[in-house]
Amino acid sequence: MNGVHDMGGLENLGSIAPEADEPVFHHAWEGRVHALSVASPTRRNIDEGRHQREKIPGPAYLAMSYYEKWFRGLSELLVAHGFITPAEMGSGRAAPDAPKATPALRADEVTDRFARKGSYGREAAAPAFAEGEAVLARNLNPHGHTRLPRYVRGRKGVIVARHGAHVFPDSHAHGQGEDPRPLYTVRFTARELWGEAANARDSVCLDLWEPYLERA
């Protein structure tokens, strides 16, 4: 989806404004939104969560803070998956006959959960491209979730690393299974992306799945 979240290469969106001695959370509610989001049964699909936030209409997306977006995405996913009904969301109370779930994460499991090693790597077909090979990022404009930013589409790069096969977000975000595909790190020169005025030494590397690429 060509949304405003895909903002690489834009300018004039404001000053970066780093804050000295920044707290982890600026308001207590931000910490609660973060905790609710990672403890929620909807957290099982990280790609779907990202796509839910991307679907916030552009003007609102740009105006909202990070945790406001997380709150909205979480609320919408809870309803979309039937964990909470729209009526319950409106009243703030569980329906009298609603079954009570068992929380997926207990307090005594939190430390282990956050240290647990996971992996998005999966067994899949062998990669088609070799390290050092020139590739072209395809000009794809899907209406759903993708991790192929607009600023590299149609640009030529070189494979600099291969990572086996990883869960493919374009499928996974839409409930179409993990659909693992080979994942590569691809280097694009700054001049290929931004033209001759860019520094000839500079480059941008992205991690791109095989369906995003073709042989150059």
Next chain:
Amino acid sequence: MTHDHHDHNHDHGQEPPSDMALRVKALESLMVEKGLVDPAALDAIVDHFEHRVGPRNGARVVARAWTDPAFKARLMADATAAIAELGYSGGQGDHMVVVENTGAVHNLVVCTLCSCYPWPVLGLPPVWYKSAPYRSRAVIDPRGVIAEFGTALPEDIEVRVWDSTAEIRYLVLPERPAGTEALGEEDLAALVTRNGMIGTARL
């Protein structure tokens, strides 16, 4: 406002609770009532991100790499495994890659599509890292962005930007500052900044 991390919100005191504070509280109550989350687990998660993870973890990784060549070799070959040796692992750090700054190369990490960041070694990202100005400009004008953070990079240094578009998470290994030969690992770790490990600063 207090600097106590348990109570650094802006919602207390004379101010009435904000609209967001009320809405989040309502959702939390509902999720607890429906058995979807355990309130004690939420407290533990907030505590984890406020106190157990943060850039001090990454600084220990960097200081170890500066002082232990065998560790550095393992770190560059398989960062996830080497970082786990120091006890840091888990979500948003499952596939770590370390990129090394040298006199000839400077690395900068961004996530243009959302705000991907290596939680186990750097904790949660600062607001500027998640902001539209940084996410948009880091790839097209990395030198300008780094200059805004106070470092003018020489023209002849190569700048490599890493856009975190998959589940690979990047950590910059800064150059060890000159004149630190006498320092031990702990003192070296104290020199390592979060921005140095994102690449918006050089140490």
